[in-house]
Each structure stands twice: as structure tokens, then as C-alpha cells.
Amino acid sequence: MLKVGLLGAGRIAGVHATAITNNPGSTLVAVSDINAEAAAKLAAQYGAEARSTEAILNDPAIDAVLIATSTDTHSDLIERATDAGKAVLCEKPVDLSLARAQACQKVVANNGKPVMIGFNRRFDPNFAALKTALDKGEIGKAELLSITSFDPAPPPVTYIKVSGGLFRDMMIHDFDMANFLMGSAPVTVSAVGTSIVDPAIGGAGDVDTAVVTLTYADGRIAVIKNSRRAVYGYDQRVELLGSEGLLQAQNMLENTVVKSTTAGVTGAKPTYFFLERYMPAYSAEWAAFVAAVNAGTALPVTLDDGVAALAMAEAATQSAKSGLPVALASILG
Amino acid sequence: MLKVGLLGAGRIAGVHATAITNNPGSTLVAVSDINAEAAAKLAAQYGAEARSTEAILNDPAIDAVLIATSTDTHSDLIERATDAGKAVLCEKPVDLSLARAQACQKVVANNGKPVMIGFNRRFDPNFAALKTALDKGEIGKAELLSITSFDPAPPPVTYIKVSGGLFRDMMIHDFDMANFLMGSAPVTVSAVGTSIVDPAIGGAGDVDTAVVTLTYADGRIAVIKNSRRAVYGYDQRVELLGSEGLLQAQNMLENTVVKSTTAGVTGAKPTYFFLERYMPAYSAEWAAFVAAVNAGTALPVTLDDGVAALAMAEAATQSAKSGLPVALASILG
Amino acid sequence: MLKVGLLGAGRIAGVHATAITNNPGSTLVAVSDINAEAAAKLAAQYGAEARSTEAILNDPAIDAVLIATSTDTHSDLIERATDAGKAVLCEKPVDLSLARAQACQKVVANNGKPVMIGFNRRFDPNFAALKTALDKGEIGKAELLSITSFDPAPPPVTYIKVSGGLFRDMMIHDFDMANFLMGSAPVTVSAVGTSIVDPAIGGAGDVDTAVVTLTYADGRIAVIKNSRRAVYGYDQRVELLGSEGLLQAQNMLENTVVKSTTAGVTGAKPTYFFLERYMPAYSAEWAAFVAAVNAGTALPVTLDDGVAALAMAEAATQSAKSGLPVALASILG
Amino acid sequence: MLKVGLLGAGRIAGVHATAITNNPGSTLVAVSDINAEAAAKLAAQYGAEARSTEAILNDPAIDAVLIATSTDTHSDLIERATDAGKAVLCEKPVDLSLARAQACQKVVANNGKPVMIGFNRRFDPNFAALKTALDKGEIGKAELLSITSFDPAPPPVTYIKVSGGLFRDMMIHDFDMANFLMGSAPVTVSAVGTSIVDPAIGGAGDVDTAVVTLTYADGRIAVIKNSRRAVYGYDQRVELLGSEGLLQAQNMLENTVVKSTTAGVTGAKPTYFFLERYMPAYSAEWAAFVAAVNAGTALPVTLDDGVAALAMAEAATQSAKSGLPVALASILG
Structure with a gap:
């Protein structure tokens, strides 16, 4: 059972919360958001806890994070989450800056953690x-x-x-x-x-x-x-x-x-x-992520795909x- | 080249006149109608002659007749035309009376001439x-x-x-x-x-x-x-x-x-x-009639089909x- | 929040368990089945308890039952459940015997409880x-x-x-x-x-x-x-x-x-x-049942519809x- | 009744011959081709005469010509035909050379005759x-x-x-x-x-x-x-x-x-x-040409369209x- 932290509590985060909960191989453990109220509400709806992003990344019991925050935070969060040993599914795009995305790509290449970009289509x-x-x-x-x-x-x-x-x-x-x-x-x-x-x-x-x-x-x-x-x-x-x-x-x-x-x-x-x-696509995307992370096999969409x-x-x-x-x-x- | 007499000059007769003329194996020779003016007009349009039904049936140069008159005349005209040795394509239905249609069926069975019923579909x-x-x-x-x-x-x-x-x-x-x-x-x-x-x-x-x-x-x-x-x-x-x-x-x-x-x-x-x-169907129907009559092969729709x-x-x-x-x-x- | 007991733990019961759980206005409390193992398994999957049918019908905390057992038990269970004060959604058909279904219809007419028949289409x-x-x-x-x-x-x-x-x-x-x-x-x-x-x-x-x-x-x-x-x-x-x-x-x-x-x-x-x-239909059917029972309004499909x-x-x-x-x-x- | 000369007797010329013949407002009078046999055959099929292009262009009884020859002859024939006073429908393209087409455009602008280009679509x-x-x-x-x-x-x-x-x-x-x-x-x-x-x-x-x-x-x-x-x-x-x-x-x-x-x-x-x-399109194209030429109104597709x-x-x-x-x-x- 993959234990998951969700970063972000906006509309698309809600879509992912449903997919995480409905998937028999994953559980939503915690939700964070710069809007604490939004995080609390989404967490309550799915029986999870509202926490800080820091607390989620530092929790060794959390296996994976789903990044559904604003685009300008994606690269930082990918780097922090993978450095903290989490598997990551991050919403597209990696970054608005190609250079920043490429720097992120190098960090991930070094820490070797699996990062999937949310090209749900x-x-x-x-x-x-x-x-x-x-x-x-x-x-x-x-x-x-x-x-x-x-x-x-x-x-x-x-x-x-x-x-x-x-x-x-x-x-x-x-x-x-x-x-x-x-x-x-x-x-x-x-x-x-x-x-x-x-x-x-x-x-x-x-x-x-x-x-x-x-x-x-x-x-x-x-x-x-x-x-x-x-x-x-x-x-x-x-x-x-x-x-x-x-x-x-x-x-x-x-x-x-x-x-x-x-x-x-x-x-x-x-x-x-x-x-x-794309609701069925979001579910299938998450299922593919869970399956690959659990099996330790290659992710079907990678950070390299996001940079490309x-x-x-x-x-x-x-x-x-x-x-x-x-x-x-x-x-x- | 099949020489054809057209009995009837109404709307559906016009459709058949086109099919007869466009078919490379048949020529429209004559048209008859109880409305002489209609017959004359249709004949002129397709380079044929307006004649009486009698004259068409008695003309040994005419190989086939297409019956497109009112339903109550179909059985009589099928009998007269086949007795006169013509191949016949008759619009549906054979008759409103099943008994009359069955009597017609016997006449045709005796004279042995090919009769096709216009089930164009x-x-x-x-x-x-x-x-x-x-x-x-x-x-x-x-x-x-x-x-x-x-x-x-x-x-x-x-x-x-x-x-x-x-x-x-x-x-x-x-x-x-x-x-x-x-x-x-x-x-x-x-x-x-x-x-x-x-x-x-x-x-x-x-x-x-x-x-x-x-x-x-x-x-x-x-x-x-x-x-x-x-x-x-x-x-x-x-x-x-x-x-x-x-x-x-x-x-x-x-x-x-x-x-x-x-x-x-x-x-x-x-x-x-x-x-x-059904315009393409009328053309294909006529082509099938011409082909079968010229080849002396079985017609694809018969008087028996009409009676059935x-x-x-x-x-x-x-x-x-x-x-x-x-x-x-x-x-x- | 409508508290629901599910009678039956077969394939179609599983479909209903999902609909009950996903609906924000209802909770699956208990599951019964003549096959105790099947009931236990389905209950566990949805965080409910496996109980006897008797226990479900006697539990005053349960508002509604969904009957997804074999057809020959439908009429009896509808009568028992409505007599016990539950709102009922019962899978079709009411019964194989029209007379038995009509007798059931009279019982329900007397106890006045809402019964909906599962014409999901x-x-x-x-x-x-x-x-x-x-x-x-x-x-x-x-x-x-x-x-x-x-x-x-x-x-x-x-x-x-x-x-x-x-x-x-x-x-x-x-x-x-x-x-x-x-x-x-x-x-x-x-x-x-x-x-x-x-x-x-x-x-x-x-x-x-x-x-x-x-x-x-x-x-x-x-x-x-x-x-x-x-x-x-x-x-x-x-x-x-x-x-x-x-x-x-x-x-x-x-x-x-x-x-x-x-x-x-x-x-x-x-x-x-x-x-x-019909998966979307099962969800919509359940949502309509929950909405009507909660509001006390007429059910969109009734036992009379089942008898008809x-x-x-x-x-x-x-x-x-x-x-x-x-x-x-x-x-x- | 528009009297028409057809220049060319190839496959597309055959298509046009049918359209000309079926149109109640036009008659095919003559056909020319560098392959005399092809011209003779096509002419015979439609009750027209095989002639030289010269003879067609010089015949004052011919109102219009349809140019269905090879592309390299289009500009010349457009010029010759319009100088001879004919209305012209010419197959596309006007020419492979833009300069040549533009020269042709000037000739036609001078002689003022109607030229339509066969953009049948x-x-x-x-x-x-x-x-x-x-x-x-x-x-x-x-x-x-x-x-x-x-x-x-x-x-x-x-x-x-x-x-x-x-x-x-x-x-x-x-x-x-x-x-x-x-x-x-x-x-x-x-x-x-x-x-x-x-x-x-x-x-x-x-x-x-x-x-x-x-x-x-x-x-x-x-x-x-x-x-x-x-x-x-x-x-x-x-x-x-x-x-x-x-x-x-x-x-x-x-x-x-x-x-x-x-x-x-x-x-x-x-x-x-x-x-x-595009068979229906060829017929409709010809009908539009005949209608415009007979009425003396603007052609729906012009030589300018061909040059553009x-x-x-x-x-x-x-x-x-x-x-x-x-x-x-x-x-x-």
C-alpha cells in the first residue's frame, strides 16, 4: 500500500485525491497547501491529515508525493521531494523556464528517484x-x-x-x-x-x-x-x-x-x-504510477519527457x- | 441494344425514361399514356415517339416494355405485353387483388416470357x-x-x-x-x-x-x-x-x-x-433487367416475388x- | 448521512457498495449474505461490518437497506425491511410470481415505507x-x-x-x-x-x-x-x-x-x-434514492413500477x- | 441551348462529355484530340462530331469550348478560344508557369471573354x-x-x-x-x-x-x-x-x-x-457555367482564381x- 502526501489542495489536487483514494494500492495520508483552510477541507473529505509540506516531506512513512501546486514551485518541490527519498508524480509543466527544468533534471539524475510528469492524456x-x-x-x-x-x-x-x-x-x-x-x-x-x-x-x-x-x-x-x-x-x-x-x-x-x-x-x-x-485518464495515470513505483519498474512518463x-x-x-x-x-x- | 416501350408518362415513368436512356444497352423508342400530352412531352424529352399502348405492344421491333401506369392496369398490361412477346419490367405492386395477381401469374407461366417486378430497393x-x-x-x-x-x-x-x-x-x-x-x-x-x-x-x-x-x-x-x-x-x-x-x-x-x-x-x-x-437503385434495377434479358438469364426479381x-x-x-x-x-x- | 445495510454480497452487491460509499450522503454500515465469507470480504473492503440480515433489519441506526439477494427472497425482504421501518432499494424483479409481488405491494401500501425498484436504466x-x-x-x-x-x-x-x-x-x-x-x-x-x-x-x-x-x-x-x-x-x-x-x-x-x-x-x-x-446509471440511481429518502419526496421508481x-x-x-x-x-x- | 466544343478526349473529357449531354441547356457538338481515334470514339458515344481543334475554334455556331487537354496547352487554348469569341471552361491548372498564366490573364482581360477554371470542388x-x-x-x-x-x-x-x-x-x-x-x-x-x-x-x-x-x-x-x-x-x-x-x-x-x-x-x-x-461536382460545375454564360452574369470561378x-x-x-x-x-x- 503506497502512502501518499498530496502537495496542493486546489481543483486539480481534488481530482488526484479521488484517484489516490479509489486506487486499491494507495492511501492518501496527508495534504498540504499554502491555503491552510483548503488543505484542511480536502484532507477531511478523504480521511487524511492536513500538514505542512515540510512535515510531509520529512515523514519517512510517506512513500510518494503528488505535486499539484502552482507551476513556479514544481522544480523546487521535485528536488526536495526526491532528495527526501520520495517517488514523485508532478503536474505539468516542470517549469516555465527550460533552464530551471534542466537544472532540476540534473538533481534528479543524481538522486536517482523516480519522477513522473503528469501528462495525463x-x-x-x-x-x-x-x-x-x-x-x-x-x-x-x-x-x-x-x-x-x-x-x-x-x-x-x-x-x-x-x-x-x-x-x-x-x-x-x-x-x-x-x-x-x-x-x-x-x-x-x-x-x-x-x-x-x-x-x-x-x-x-x-x-x-x-x-x-x-x-x-x-x-x-x-x-x-x-x-x-x-x-x-x-x-x-x-x-x-x-x-x-x-x-x-x-x-x-x-x-x-x-x-x-x-x-x-x-x-x-x-x-x-x-x-x-480526462477523469478516466487521471485514474489510469495514477494507477500506472502506483504500479511502477510498487514494482520498481520504469515510469511510463519521465522528467525527461517533461523537459523535452x-x-x-x-x-x-x-x-x-x-x-x-x-x-x-x-x-x- | 434493347428497344423499349414505356407505358405511362407520370413521375415514376420519367425516372425510368432517364434510366433507359442512360443505359448503354437500351434505347427508349416509344411512350404511351392515357394523357396524350404527357406522353408527347416525355417522349420528346428523350427523343422517343408518343404512341398508343396498342401500337407499342404490336410493334415487333420493340423488345421490352416498362409498365409504369396505375396499379389497376398492371395485371392486364403484363398479360397483354407478355402475350405480345415482350420482356416486361412492371412497377410494384402487381395488383391490389391477390386473386387477380395469381391469375396473371398463371398467364405468364403459360406464355413463358420474363417478367420482373420493380422492387427497386x-x-x-x-x-x-x-x-x-x-x-x-x-x-x-x-x-x-x-x-x-x-x-x-x-x-x-x-x-x-x-x-x-x-x-x-x-x-x-x-x-x-x-x-x-x-x-x-x-x-x-x-x-x-x-x-x-x-x-x-x-x-x-x-x-x-x-x-x-x-x-x-x-x-x-x-x-x-x-x-x-x-x-x-x-x-x-x-x-x-x-x-x-x-x-x-x-x-x-x-x-x-x-x-x-x-x-x-x-x-x-x-x-x-x-x-x-433510390435514384441509383432505379438505374441499377434497369441495368439488371437489360443484362438478364439480353443474356437470356433469370431475372433477379420475378412475378412470383411480386405475388409473394x-x-x-x-x-x-x-x-x-x-x-x-x-x-x-x-x-x- | 443515510446509514445503509446491504443485503447480499454477490457481484451486483459489489457495484452497489461502491455507489453507496462514493455518494457523499450515504455510508455503508453493514453487509449480510448467506455466504458469510462473501459478506465478510465485501464488508472489509468498504469499511463496513458483516452481520446477519436479522441484525441489520433490527438495528434502529440503519436507515435504509439495499436488497441485492437472489430474486426468490426479494418479496420477503421488502416486507420485513419496510415493516422494520427501513427505506428500501430492491434489485429487479420484485418476484417471479406476479401474485406474490402483488401481495408484497399490499404490505408496503399498508406500512407506507418508501420502496424503490432497481430499474437502473x-x-x-x-x-x-x-x-x-x-x-x-x-x-x-x-x-x-x-x-x-x-x-x-x-x-x-x-x-x-x-x-x-x-x-x-x-x-x-x-x-x-x-x-x-x-x-x-x-x-x-x-x-x-x-x-x-x-x-x-x-x-x-x-x-x-x-x-x-x-x-x-x-x-x-x-x-x-x-x-x-x-x-x-x-x-x-x-x-x-x-x-x-x-x-x-x-x-x-x-x-x-x-x-x-x-x-x-x-x-x-x-x-x-x-x-x-450501466456503472454511471447505478451511481445515479443510488443518488436519486438517497436524495428522495433524505428529502422525504417521492421515489423516482416505485414498487408499483416493479409490479407493472x-x-x-x-x-x-x-x-x-x-x-x-x-x-x-x-x-x- | 449552348453549343459546345470539347477539346481533349481523355478520361476527364469523358466526364465533361456526360455533364454537357445531361445538362438540358447544352449540347455537345464536336470533340477534338491529338489522338484522332480517341476523339472519334468519344464523339460517337455522345452523338457529336470529331473535328480538329482549329475547326472547332473557327466554327461560329459553337458558343463555348471546354478545355480538357494536357496542362501545357491550356494557356494557348484559352487565348485562342477567347480570341475566337468562345466562352471557356478550362481544366485546372491554368499553366505550370505563373508567368505564362499571367500573360494569358492579360490576353483574356483584353478580349473580355468569360473564362472559368475547373475548380470543381x-x-x-x-x-x-x-x-x-x-x-x-x-x-x-x-x-x-x-x-x-x-x-x-x-x-x-x-x-x-x-x-x-x-x-x-x-x-x-x-x-x-x-x-x-x-x-x-x-x-x-x-x-x-x-x-x-x-x-x-x-x-x-x-x-x-x-x-x-x-x-x-x-x-x-x-x-x-x-x-x-x-x-x-x-x-x-x-x-x-x-x-x-x-x-x-x-x-x-x-x-x-x-x-x-x-x-x-x-x-x-x-x-x-x-x-x-466529384461526379456530382462536375455536373454542378457545368450547370453553373451554362447558367452564367447564358445569363451573361459573372462566372463563379474565374481565370483570376486560377492565377491566384x-x-x-x-x-x-x-x-x-x-x-x-x-x-x-x-x-x-
Whole structure:
């Protein structure tokens, strides 16, 4: 039974608390948060204790910590937790600064503790099934990947300003999905971005709509499309053309009811946002973490994966500004 | 080159005129109609002559006639045309009277000329593909058949009154589809009907919504659902459960555009009515007739098929009235 | 907080234990089963006590019991539990004997305690959404209902023999769905059944494939199709034609991946069986029970609903044997 | 009645001959081809005469010519035909050389005759319905366009060598579709291409898989994906995200049959290639040409549209080679 400390008590921490509790191989022992009240409330709900982060990291009875705090604390907490001997599952992104993430990577390489980054979409039943079919050779060799990833509505501009920008905050999931499916990093990253949804987002120095093209050493190509606004719901699709066919992972819908009237044939919208769409993915992610930590086997997503995606976000940010393709090697220095 | 006389110049005759003209193996030579003006107009449009029915049947240069006149003339014209040595394609139904149709069957059995009944749905690309998959054993042995067949809007009550009733006029297509797919006639026919769409239809002695259950000697079951009104368009679907799977032939849609908005995900309606849905079927039907007549091979749908469907319509009409199942054998005497 | 005793510790009891525990308004206090080991194991898993049924019913601290024992004990336990002052949620069917269920109905009418029957499908998000759309008038007035309900594989013949037969054991869910959607009981019930899936099922006096047609006083019609075997998975669909459109609740699929190859365009199968398909429905069902009991409001499904569905199963059983329609009034006597 | 001369007697000329003949407002008078036998055969099939191109252009009784010859003859024939006073419908592309096409554009501007370029996809019922919905404001303001356009199999390398390359030969249709839907030309064109399908195509100096990103002055973005090989058939889809929703035009399928077995749920493939998919589009294109010429109104697609798409192909060709974005203005000089 894996004993777990949860760092953070916000909305996504609540999602993880449920997954930890429902998993038969793990128990939620303690919760910390800079907002003590939030920590107390979440802990009470799941029969855990509210403690300080310090107390959690120093408790030898705690085997693992789940880091669900704000992004600017991730690198520090990963370093402290692994130095304290804990296995770590940390929400994405590792950091907004590639350099800081790379420094963290070195610390972890030294202490040798397992760190998993929360790219939950790899565990979505649909994307996972697509990956399985690809690995089984069901469409031959991959050639052209397309990822569509639209949020239902943009966050407040106050959030945009501290988010690190669309490429680091939102598309980072899609960069990891590309790495997951393509199995190797791209050579070049070309981005175009615009603030057509809301000029205020442009005013804050960010884009709200973007297309990134990735090229690979062996000739493969990937395209990622992001928009901060798809009024019909969370649009999360992947499409991969291979030498022997096409794989598509389509949206999950709110229900399966279809209505035919004089106005046409109408079905339900996609599930609204990430909590609705990815709840099964969060559970499966946690189950994979527990299984790997308990068995001492390799984690399915690593800190290296987190750094790799961050490097692509950095390249895309630069490309969108310069209007020129960026070689990923130039970023990784 | 098959030289063809067309008896009838109404709407469905126009459909056939197109199919005859577009087929590289047949030519439309002459058209007749009780409305001379209609015959003249249709003939002119397709480069044919307007003639009397008499003249068409007596012309030794005409190889085949297509009968697209009113139902009450079908049996007579089939007998006259086959006695005159023509190959015949006659619109369904053979007759509203089973006895008259059976008498016609005997005449044709004597003169030995090929007569095909226009059950065009057998040639619909979707139903034909379903039948092919079934015959290839793709779902094992058939067990339970469902046919959904809804018209977009009811015809005028004046038409209802002379139509022979829903079972002979509308469901007869579905009886033939059941025979086509199941490959044998049922043992019992149980019908329920109601005039829930329009009480005036009930007032005219007919039903507008009906369900018929068919049982087969080997334990198979079929269900046919008819409604005179599906406001979203012509709903024509078939579904067949077998020992190793399910086959479904779904509706054809007006186009493939899908719109996702806050109101849901909306696609196009089914093609509106039989002319839109079954135009390819009419062409394929005619091509099959031409091919068989030219090759001297068996016709894919026969007068016997027409009589078999009519007997089922007769049984359903009786069952809907009595509320009791009817043995098909009792109808066929 | 509703304190709950669970009677039964089999597979479906486990499903309910999860729903009781996950619901923030209820706690699982005790579990009983004729197999003491099973009760102990299930109780331990959810932090409850294993007790005798007697002890549970006599414990004044227990507010409600969930009856998930074998069918032949349902009526007795409903009577004992309500006499002991408990609110009851009992798995379907109430009883295999209509007379016994009606006697139970009288007892409960006398003691006045709330009893809900576990027709979980009413709480399926898809069927519930269809019902909501219907109630909002989105397709006008209902005219023709079709329910397709196929199991993936037949149960062992040993089970068939004690099941009460397909109509009482399997189609009873669909009878309740018809009552739920149509809002009133039918006038006549006509059934045909066959043992085409497995002759051994026929040898046991039951059918494995059946079609039931229901007629309503106002002219509406419903058709229910059941098969014990759909090799592609659990096929659970509802379709309702109304004066202004059609509503369809389609199957839920294992995932949304679609593969296009030279062999065609292939998607996932329906979720395998009732546990996969109806898990959200079991949770929603329990939530509705807790909410109604806590608020003292009417339960959304009642013992009367259980008896009504059972009467239809009785009528269908008779109809399938006699080959004749059965008036529901003659059953309810 | 528009009297038409057809220049060219190859496969696509045959398609046009059918459309010309079936249209009630036009007649095919004469056919020419460098292969006299082919011209004779096609003419005979449609009741027309085989003549020399010279004779067709000099015949004052001929109102319009349809140019379906090899690409290298298009500009010359457009000039000669318009100088001879004919209305012209010319197959795409105008020319492989942008300069030559622009020279032709000037000649036509001088003689003032109507020239339509055969971008038939604008007349596809699906894309046309998408455009109509967009123009009606059904998804608000367009923001992000995606075009997927995959051929089922690559042409022979001998063809590739004279084709002008993927961007001029294949993607030119998609450039026109972008112009059609976006209503204005892009500012920049960025292309990546690879010969991952067949290295021999790369050996011939061309690519077989490509992604092009277009940016617009008002912040909109478009992405076009091309592959010379989608083994499952002709994949022709358009997707447009707007401020109030998403429009998608999906593939047309060979039929609507769906088969559910233990292997999954399988439907038909997309229609195989352009003749199957776009036959209705060719007819609608011709009908629009006839209507506009007869009415003397503006043609729905013009020679300017042909030059605009060609300029984008030129820009994409340069961008794919240099790896840098190309400003369209730099191409149009």
C-alpha cells in the first residue's frame, strides 16, 4: 500500500485525491497547501491529515508525493521531494523556464528517484488505444500526425499573463502527445500564432490560436492546432496517417442521444472540459504510477519527457515571434 | 441494344425514361399514356415517339416494355405485353387483388416470357451491400431482422382511399425486402396498425403507423415498422442480427457537413424521399433487367416475388383488422 | 448521512457498495449474505461490518437497506425491511410470481415505507437525456417506440432454468423502459419467441430471441427486441418516433478510435456488458434514492413500477406460448 | 441551348462529355484530340462530331469550348478560344508557369471573354453546403481552416516528373478551396514537404506528403495537408473553426452499411477517387457555367482564381525548398 502526501489542495489536487483514494494500492495520508483552510477541507473529505509540506516531506512513512501546486514551485518541490527519498508524480509543466527544468533534471539524475510528469492524456483510453493500434502496426509506418486541441473558452487575461504563454501552458500537452506517438523528438519547430479570439490576449503578449508544424529526421511531419475557444466544448482529437491506414481518436460526447427533426440530425456536444474528458485518464495515470513505483519498474512518463516538451514549447514560442522555423537542437543547446 | 416501350408518362415513368436512356444497352423508342400530352412531352424529352399502348405492344421491333401506369392496369398490361412477346419490367405492386395477381401469374407461366417486378430497393447500393455481406457469411446465420421504413409525409387521403392500404401500397416494399434478405417466406404474419398520424387516414379505413412481426419455420423472426410521417425525411434502414454479428444499412444523408455549436453537433437530414434516395437503385434495377434479358438469364426479381409480397400484405391487412396472427398458408390457399 | 445495510454480497452487491460509499450522503454500515465469507470480504473492503440480515433489519441506526439477494427472497425482504421501518432499494424483479409481488405491494401500501425498484436504466445518462428531450416536447407527441436490448452472450442453461424466463429476467428492464418513456401501461401485449441462439434454452422451456409488440389506448405502439447473444457486445438502444421528429439513444463505445484501412473504417465495439455500460446509471440511481429518502419526496421508481413491469412479463410469457395477443387487463385481473 | 466544343478526349473529357449531354441547356457538338481515334470514339458515344481543334475554334455556331487537354496547352487554348469569341471552361491548372498564366490573364482581360477554371470542388455538395453555412454566419467569424486532401495512391513517377510537382498539380485544388472559403488571399505561405511515401518521388525532385500553413492579414490561419497515398481511399475533408462553432465536411462513403462483430464496428471506405467523389461536382460545375454564360452574369470561378491558386503553389514550392515562409506578395511581384 503506497502512502501518499498530496502537495496542493486546489481543483486539480481534488481530482488526484479521488484517484489516490479509489486506487486499491494507495492511501492518501496527508495534504498540504499554502491555503491552510483548503488543505484542511480536502484532507477531511478523504480521511487524511492536513500538514505542512515540510512535515510531509520529512515523514519517512510517506512513500510518494503528488505535486499539484502552482507551476513556479514544481522544480523546487521535485528536488526536495526526491532528495527526501520520495517517488514523485508532478503536474505539468516542470517549469516555465527550460533552464530551471534542466537544472532540476540534473538533481534528479543524481538522486536517482523516480519522477513522473503528469501528462495525463497519454492515459486517456482513446489516445492510449490509438497508440496501441499504432504499435501493433495496424496502419504500418507513421507518416503524418495531426493533433487538434481546442479549449472551450479562454482563461482570464490575468491567468494568461502568468501562464508562460499558450505554447508552454496549453500546447505542451500536445507536444508531449506528439513525442508519445512519434516516439522521437522533432528536428524543427515552426509556429504561427494569432490573437484572433481576443485581442486582449495579444495585448498580454500571447496568442490564442496557433498552428505548429514539426519535422522529423526520417521525413515524418506533425501538425498541432490550438485554439483557446471552441464554443461547442473541449475538442481533443488526434489523427495519424500511416503507410497502411489512418487512425483517428475522436471526441467523447456528453451522451449518445441523436435527435432528427426538420432542422437536421443533432447529437450531443463533446464533454465540456478537461475534468469531464480526462477523469478516466487521471485514474489510469495514477494507477500506472502506483504500479511502477510498487514494482520498481520504469515510469511510463519521465522528467525527461517533461523537459523535452518544454523545449518544444520554447522553440515554438521563438518561432511564432520570429516567423522562422527553429531547430530544436538550437534550443537544447 | 434493347428497344423499349414505356407505358405511362407520370413521375415514376420519367425516372425510368432517364434510366433507359442512360443505359448503354437500351434505347427508349416509344411512350404511351392515357394523357396524350404527357406522353408527347416525355417522349420528346428523350427523343422517343408518343404512341398508343396498342401500337407499342404490336410493334415487333420493340423488345421490352416498362409498365409504369396505375396499379389497376398492371395485371392486364403484363398479360397483354407478355402475350405480345415482350420482356416486361412492371412497377410494384402487381395488383391490389391477390386473386387477380395469381391469375396473371398463371398467364405468364403459360406464355413463358420474363417478367420482373420493380422492387427497386433490392438494387439500392446499401441494401445490396448488406445482402452481399450476409451471403458471404459475415455475420453467420441470420436470426432477427428489423426494417424501418418511414415516409416523410403522408399522401392525400384521396390517394389513401385508392391505394389498397398501407400494407399493400407502402409496406409491400418491406415485405419484399424481408423475402430478399431472409430467402424464404414467413409462416405467420402479425400486424398492429393505428392512425395516430392523421385520424382522417383512419376514417378512410387505413392505418398510418404499423408494426408487423413475421415468424419463419426455422425460428427466425422479422419486424417491420412503417410510418407515413417522419418529418426529418425518408427513413429507410435495415438491421439484421446474426449468430456472428449485426449488419445495419443506415440512411443516406443530404450531405456530409457537420456543425458543432453551443446547440450541439448537427448533421444533414436523410435524403428527402424515394426519388432522391433510390435514384441509383432505379438505374441499377434497369441495368439488371437489360443484362438478364439480353443474356437470356433469370431475372433477379420475378412475378412470383411480386405475388409473394402481395400475399404478405393481404395477411397483414387481415391481421391488423382481427388482432390475430395470420398463417401465410391460409392466404395462399 | 443515510446509514445503509446491504443485503447480499454477490457481484451486483459489489457495484452497489461502491455507489453507496462514493455518494457523499450515504455510508455503508453493514453487509449480510448467506455466504458469510462473501459478506465478510465485501464488508472489509468498504469499511463496513458483516452481520446477519436479522441484525441489520433490527438495528434502529440503519436507515435504509439495499436488497441485492437472489430474486426468490426479494418479496420477503421488502416486507420485513419496510415493516422494520427501513427505506428500501430492491434489485429487479420484485418476484417471479406476479401474485406474490402483488401481495408484497399490499404490505408496503399498508406500512407506507418508501420502496424503490432497481430499474437502473432509467438513470443511464443516454436514456435519461432521451426522456428529458421527449418531456420538453422536442419531437412532439410520441407515436412509435423501439427498444433494442441484446446481451453479449447467453447465461448458462442452469441459470435459465431458475430465471423465470427471458421475459421476466431480461425483458423486464425493457418493459419498465417502455413504461418510463410512454408514461402509461399498454393495453395489449403480443410476443413471439424462439430459441434460435441455443436449442438447449428451448429445451429448458425458454426462448433466447423475442419480439414483443405493445399497443396503447391512444394508438401508440411499442416494439421490444431481445436477444441473448450479440457477439459484438451489449447492444442497448432506444428509438422513439414522434410527430415532430425522432430520438435515438445509441450505444456507448469502448473508445472513440476509428481505423481506416483497405478493409474499411472500423470503430470500437459497444461497452461489453451491463457493468461497463450501466456503472454511471447505478451511481445515479443510488443518488436519486438517497436524495428522495433524505428529502422525504417521492421515489423516482416505485414498487408499483416493479409490479407493472412484472405483469407485462407475465402477459408476454403467455402470449409467446399461445401465439395470441394478451390484454394486460386480463393479467392484472 | 449552348453549343459546345470539347477539346481533349481523355478520361476527364469523358466526364465533361456526360455533364454537357445531361445538362438540358447544352449540347455537345464536336470533340477534338491529338489522338484522332480517341476523339472519334468519344464523339460517337455522345452523338457529336470529331473535328480538329482549329475547326472547332473557327466554327461560329459553337458558343463555348471546354478545355480538357494536357496542362501545357491550356494557356494557348484559352487565348485562342477567347480570341475566337468562345466562352471557356478550362481544366485546372491554368499553366505550370505563373508567368505564362499571367500573360494569358492579360490576353483574356483584353478580349473580355468569360473564362472559368475547373475548380470543381467548389461545386461538391458537401463543400458548397459548408460555404453556405459559413456565409449565413452559422459559426460566426472564421478563424482557423484545415483542409485534408489525400489521394488513394501516387501516380507513376513518370507523371510526377511532368506534373509541376505536388503543390501545382495536387494542392492547387486546396489552395483554391482556401481562397473560396476564406474569401481573400493569404499573406504568407509556409510549406514543409517530404517523400516518405516513395523515395523515388523525392528522386524526381518532388514531395509526396506536405503541410502548408497560410496566414491572413486579419489574423486568420489555414493549414493544408496533402498525401499522395491514403490506402483507404480518397480522403477529402474540410474543417473550419469560427467564433461560434465548427463546420466539418466529411468524406462520402461507398455505402452506409455498418457491420458489428467481435472485431469491431466496420463501415464502408470513402469513395475511391475523384471520379467517384466529384461526379456530382462536375455536373454542378457545368450547370453553373451554362447558367452564367447564358445569363451573361459573372462566372463563379474565374481565370483570376486560377492565377491566384497558381501563385500560392509557386510560393509553397519555394518555401518547401528554402525552409522559410514566403510572402505571397513577393511571388505576385
